[in-house]
Amino acid sequence: MIDLYQEELLDHYKNPRNFGTLSNPDIEFSDTNPLCGDEVKVTAKIINGKIQEIKFDSRGCAISVAAASKLSELLKNKSLSEIKKMDNKEVLELLGVPISPMRLKCALLSLRALQKGIYQNLGE
Amino acid sequence: MKQIKQLDIEKIRNDFPILSQKVNGKNLIYLDNSATSQKPQKVIDAITEYYKSYNSNVHRAIHSLGEKATLKFEEAHEKVAKFINAEKEEIIFTRNTTESLNLLAYSLGKNITSKDNVVITEMEHHSNIIPWQQLCKRTGAELRYIKIDKEGKLDLKNTPIDNNTKIVSIAHVSNVLGTINPVKEIANIAHKNKALFIVDGAQSVPHIKVDVKDIEVDFLAFSGHKMLGPTGIGVLYGKKEYLKKMNPVFFGGGMISNVTKEDAQWADIPNKFEAGTPNIEGAIALASAIEYLENLGMDSINSYVKDLTTYAMKKLLELNNITIYGPENGDRTALISFNLIGIHPHDVAQLLDKEGIAVRAGHMCAKPLMQVMDTQSVCRASFYFYNTKQEVDFLADSLKKVQGVFK
16 A cells, blocks of 8 residues: 555655745646545746746645645746646656556646646736 | 345345456455446346347337337336336436436426525535526526535525425435435425425435335436446436426437427327437346345345444544544435545545555535535445445555555
8 A cells, every 4th residue: 555655755745845825926827626626726936938936735635736746846947838848747757656547637737737827827 | 113134245245246356456345336336247137138139229119129128118117116106107217317307407497487496405416406506597596505514414494495495406315424314304395385396316216215105205316327227327206297297308209299390299208208219228227226126125225234334434433533424323324425634535545446445535526515514525435235344344444554654
């Protein structure tokens, strides 16, 4: 049972990095996981088309919270165009644990919210 | 007192081929029965026999296969009717409870105006909320909710039912709280106010002997797949005096008595509500499922599952840091919703799956109830007559293990 959720993942769940919301963000987007009603709100500040600061307010399962936490570390200084291209594979690699098909939505919730926020910001 | 026949669970389990398999290297412990039950060989055989030996469309077939299919399909109406103490013409086959309730919302909705109100409860499944919500949006009628108390029972002292209530629609058994609602009492309140009384029997008909005359219900909706039948076959029972007056919702083949270029007249009930080629093998297999249930005896099933639920409640209450929803004792059956404090239901379900245990995790299609309960989601273990105390013990032990992972 224990090997499914590695220590590192549990650490990100218990102590999520960049947790909360930024004031006066350039990007602000909330999304819901229709499976369980979990919510995530992403806020980010952009300078020169790159993420300068990012926070996730994610309340959910270990997979979704850890994914948001790990993403927040990875995404600093990434360009919006790079983030738009990110997909399942990168998030799954980042998590480093097997994710069943039913849990994909949990794993991808935060990235999808950020991507929608970016599209909104760019008016696309 | 009537003697209740004891069930031979070991023998019964052999009737369900799916139960003997391993999941993730562990014996399957299937505790997601409120979502859908497993199927005995007898029901699987009924489906394959239909396709192997008499697959044919029903009605208007003047050949041997068609006659047999029609006969079996008609018998299925009769079997379902007897099972709930109704008459054959009062049984409409639908896809499921959801479709049955939508059919009602559309057909009965024709008589609803902006002066009227529709009453449901805070513990309804989305299938018994949204059809009425949409009806009220279409007509300007008001949607009212009977509230639940802290224990998870309906507050019947202060119901919003009044003279302008046209429809009262409630779940017999809550799919989240497990509460068995006092339907007869509510029928009484509804009828005193001249409202129609509808019961969502999705969670009750598989477990409790439901007699439509006894509970004085005008309409009853339920699904075949939660009571050993296949998916895609559901039932709408309606009192014939009402069904006869109601307009059909779906139009096409099989539901007419005459058609001209300009107009059409409807067939008798129940056919006028069953447009198009029906789920023939589903109906036949549901009849077979009912035979299986009746052979065990609904009283035996109810008593066994109630005992098992009580046992599970005791075992789960022994755990630390657990929240259990719904009444602790008494009027409840078949399922327990809970949360391990600080651990998300998805994580609980995922880790239990590693132990071969299937439970459900999420909002249970009851988001308004989740709000009342002040939670986003829950885990739900739900039982049927093939589950055992040993399985419940293993569930409790595994939940302790889950807590260990998150320590």
